[in-house]
Amino acid sequence: MPQFFKRASQIQVITALRSVAIAIQLLLILFVNLALAYQLPWMPLVSIISLEILFTLSSTFYYRRYPLSEKKASQKAILVQICADIIFLSLLLFFSGGATNAFVSLLLIPIAIAAVTLTPLLLSVVASLAIASYSILLWSLPMSVMHGNMQGHFIGMGINFLFSTMVVAIVVGKMARSINQQELAIAAYRENLLKQDQVTALGVASAQVTHQLATPIATVQLLADELSEDLPDNNIVIEMQSQLARCRNSLNDFRAMVFDIKEQVIKSINCRDLFDDITDSVRVNNPEINLQLHKKNTPDSTKTVAINADAALLPAIINLINNAIRASKANNSNALSLTSQIIEDNWQLTIRDFGKGFTLKKLNDLGVKPVTSEQGFGMAVFLSHASLERLGGKLALTNHQDGGALVTLSLPIAAKEIPSNKQVRSESCLT
Numbered sequence: 001m002p003q004f005f006k007r008a009s010q011i012q013v014i015t016a017l018r019s020v021a022i023a024i025q026l027l028l029i030l031f032v033n034l035a036l037a038y039q040l041p042w043m044p045l046v047s048i049i050s051l052e053i054l055f056t057l058s059s060t061f062y063y064r065r066y067p068l069s070e071k072k073a074s075q076k077a078i079l080v081q082i083c084a085d086i087i088f089l090s091l092l093l094f095f096s097g098g099a100t101n102a103f104v105s106l107l108l109i110p111i112a113i114a115a116v117t118l119t120p121l122l123l124s125v126v127a128s129l130a131i132a133s134y135s136i137l138l139w140s141l142p143m144s145v146m147h148g149n150m151q152g153h154f155i156g157m158g159i160n161f162l163f164s165t166m167v168v169a170i171v172v173g174k175m176a177r178s179i180n181q182q183e184l185a186i187a188a189y190r191e192n193l194l195k196q197d198q199v200t201a202l203g204v205a206s207a208q209v210t211h212q213l214a215t216p217i218a219t220v221q222l223l224a225d226e227l228s229e230d231l232p233d234n235n236i237v238i239e240m241q242s243q244l245a246r247c248r249n250s251l252n253d254f255r256a257m258v259f260d261i262k263e264q265v266i267k268s269i270n271c272r273d274l275f276d277d278i279t280d281s282v283r284v285n286n287p288e289i290n291l292q293l294h295k296k297n298t299p300d301s302t303k304t305v306a307i308n309a310d311a312a313l314l315p316a317i318i319n320l321i322n323n324a325i326r327a328s329k330a331n332n333s334n335a336l337s338l339t340s341q342i343i344e345d346n347w348q349l350t351i352r353d354f355g356k357g358f359t360l361k362k363l364n365d366l367g368v369k370p371v372t373s374e375q376g377f378g379m380a381v382f383l384s385h386a387s388l389e390r391l392g393g394k395l396a397l398t399n400h401q402d403g404g405a406l407v408t409l410s411l412p413i414a415a416k417e418i419p420s421n422k423q424v425r426s427e428s429c430l431t
Contacts, residue, residue, distance in 0.1 A: 009063075010078055010117055011059070011063050011077055011078065011081065012063070014078065014081045014082070014085075014113065015056055015059055015060050015081070018052070018056050018081075018085060019056060021085075022049060022052055022053060022056065025049055025092065026049060029042075029045055029046075029049075040095070040096055041095050041096075044091075044095040045092060045095055045096065048088060048091045048092055048095070049092075051088070052088045055084055055088075059081065063077075075117075075118055075119060075122055078114075078117050078118060079114075079118060079122050079125065079126070082110045082113055082114050082117075082118075082126050083110075083125075083126065083129055085110045086107065086110050086126070086129050086130055086133055087129075087133075089106060089107060089110075089133075090107070090133035090136070090137065093107075093137055094136075094137060094140065098137040098138075098140055098141050099134065099137040099138045099141055099154060099157065099158075100141065104134070104137065104161075105161075105164075107130045107133060107134055107161070108130070108161075108164055108165065108168055110126060110130060111123075111126055111127055111130055111165055111168050111169055112168050112172050114126040114127070114169075115168060115169055115172035115173035115176055116172065116173075116176040120173060123169055123173055124169070127165050127166075127169045130165060131161070131162060131165055134158065134161050135158065138154055138157070138158050141154065213247075213251065214251060217244060217247050217248065217251070220244060221241075221244050221248070224237060224240050224241050224244055225241075227240075228241060266308050266309070266310055266391075267308070267309060267310075268306040268307070268308060268309075268414050269306060269307055269308075269309045269313070270306050271305050271306060271307060271340065271342075271347045271413075272340075274307070274309075274313075274314070275295070275338075275340045275349070277314065278314070278317055278318070278321070278338070278349075279291065279293060279338065281314075281318055281321075282321060282325075282336070282338075286325055288334055289325060289328075289334050289335075289336050290334050290335045290336070291336055291337075291338065292335065292336065292337040292338070293338055293339075293340075294337065294338070294339040294340070294341075295339075295340050295341070296339065296340070296341035296342075305342060305347065305413045305414075306413070306414045307347050307391075307411045307412070307413060307414055308391060308411075308412075308414045309391060309411070310387075310390065310391065312387040312390075313387060313388075313391065315387075316387040316388065317349065317409070320351055320407050320409070321336070321338075321351055323353075323407075324336055324351050324352070324353035324355075324405070324407065325353070327353040327354075327355030327356070327404075327405060328353045328354045328355050328404070330355055330356070331354060331355040331356055331404075333354040333355070335354045336351070336352070336353060336354070337350075337351070337352040337353075338350070338351060338352075339352075342413070343410070345412060345413050346410040346411060346412055346413060347410065347411050347413055348408060348409070348410040349408070349409050349410075350406060350407070350408045351406070351407040351408075351409075352400055352404055352405070352406050352407075353404045353405050354403065354404045355404055355405060356403075356404075357399040357400070357403065357404055357405045358397060358398075358399055358405050388409055388411070391411055391412075392411070392412050393409060393410055393411040393412070394409065394410050395407070395408070395409050396408040396409075396410075
């Protein structure tokens with residue numbers, strides 16, 4: 001039985017509980033009529049229980065034939081089931097003593113279920129229906145039972161039911177929402193921890209590869225130096241030395257970046273200077289790209305806003321741009337659009353490629369976990385997403401209405417504003 005409640009949806013649990021309640025109702029009717037010799041109206045009670053059985057079977061077959069998209073049932077479906085329980089129970093009570101029935105307090109059970117499963121607005125609907133049902137049962141009592149102090153007694157019962165309904169709805173509802181929030185927080189923490197473990201594993205692997213590359217690069221550099229002595233004007237040797245210099249600089253930059261990340265070095269970067277560094281990197285490494293630049297809500301030229309960043313920010317942005325360039329080229333296009341703007345208290349950079357866009361599955365997976373793709377999407381986006389999250393930033397992936405993909409990253413603006421000049425940029429921006 002506990003395993004059933006773990007696997008079943010909320011609708012299945014409610015219908016199962018109603019099935020148990022129907023069996024108990026039939027047993028109680030037989031017990032009262034046969035054992036206690038108390039004559040109850042058979043026809044109305046059996047008719048109501050028959051309708052209840054028919055409704056339960058219909059609900060079971062309907063949700064089995066048309067299963068819900070999620071394990072958690074929709075709020076409207078649960079509301080219909082709970083309201084049906086209140087109506088069936090109220091009708092049974094009406095034909096078996098009304099408010100004088102000892103089981104009238106069972107009307108609180110649907111309220112407790114609603115407090116756990118429904119939103120506060122829908123919970124108020126269920127509570128109102130239960131209060132209205134109880135009030136009708138009170139008003140329908142014959143005058144013969146109102147003799148003496150019984151009228152005050154029934155008024156007290158009504159007040160007690162109203163108070164009990166409020167306590168169950170408020171207390172149980174608040175506790176259920178608190179537990180749900182704690183579960184969501186724990187799930188988010190576990191997901192973030194798993195993501196950080198993956199990032200750490202990728203970082204360790206990258207450091208190992210970098211260490212292994214250092215020795216062969218140094219060996220090739222020695223060979224290139226010897227060749228340059230013998231062939232000082234050879235273009236191939238000159239190009240080889242140039243590419244080896246780029247490899248050495250990249251390794252040194254990677255070591256410096258790892259050290260800054262390890263020491264959690266956070267610096268203020270001028271947004272305008274960072275955007276200029278990004279565009280310069282694109283033009284140098286991809287001169288064939290037709291770069292479209294847009295600057296919106298840009299402050300004046302003497303002072304611009306700044307953001308807090310670590311050493312991984314610029315490589316993270318370049319990774320996203322390189323992915324966009326590959327997507328555009330895969331669609332036979334050399335266009336790329338970059339938009340820098342200030343929105344409220346965030347600096348926002350929008351990267352639009354002119355490729356085929358994201359598929360629905362990619363939109364769900366990119367940034368959450370590494371995925372494979374023909375254009376190399378996935379790993380870079382995953383690492384860039386982790387880098388932005390460390391700085392309190394956000395990464396949004398969408399498709400543009402005119403074709404291509406949109407990658408929008410936003411970072412909170414630092415309280416400090418720094419001037420835009422080359423000296424600040426050389427000290428703050430990444431190599």
